[in-house]
Amino acid sequence: MITAARIVATGLFVGYVPVAPATFGSLWAIALVLIVGTSGWMYWALGVILLLLSVVSSGKVAKASxxxxxxxxxxxxxxxxxxxxxxxxxxxxxxLGGFLLFRAYDIVKPFPARRLESLPGGWGIVADDLVAGGYTWLTLKLLTLLL
Structure with a gap:
């Protein structure tokens, strides 16, 4: 059954791409930052909304499936x-650098990402990716300082 949670959780159905759905889904992030930028109240408001929606919708889809x-x-x-x-x-x-770094960290799952997958419901689905995102941010920051 198609529900609002499924539409959100699958990134408007991009998650049903048969090959590398997470990679294709990650492209939504690039589209969003191109629209709203990467700082300011709109960026952070959307970030909080996306975080809350991701925890709730992914938990509901996981439970239903x-x-x-x-x-x-x-x-x-x-x-x-x-x-x-x-x-x-x-x-x-x-x-591009952030996209490639994020996908690598998401696949490798550096500490403590794998441990956080055991959190209940949507938190376990989202938390490991937030760790990958944190590592991505740190690596991008180091690269911009060094280069």
Missing amino acids: GREDPKEVVIDEVVALYLAYAHFPTDWKVL
């Missing part, structure tokens, strides 16, 4: 990468 972290749920990648771009310029090098 009977799976802990359904592959079609991509809103967690969207919010984590979106927040990883905080206060960075929206030029193509930063967007």
Whole structure:
């Protein structure tokens, strides 16, 4: 059944792409930062809204599907990468670098990402991606300071 939670959790159905749904879902974050930028009240308001929607919608879809972290749920990648771009310029090098770093960290799941997957409901689905987003932000920050 198509519900509001499923529409949000799947990133407007991008999560149903048969190959690499999380990678395609992450592209929503780039679209959003190109629209609202990466700082200011609108950026942060949207970030909080996305975070809350991601926890609730991913938890509902997981429960309905009977799976802990359904592959079609991509809103967690969207919010984590979106927040990883905080206060960075929206030029193509930063967007591409952040995208590649985030996907790598999301796949590798550095500490404590894997542990956080055991959190209940939507928190377990979203928290590991927030860690990947945090590592992405830190790496981008270091690279911008060094280069």
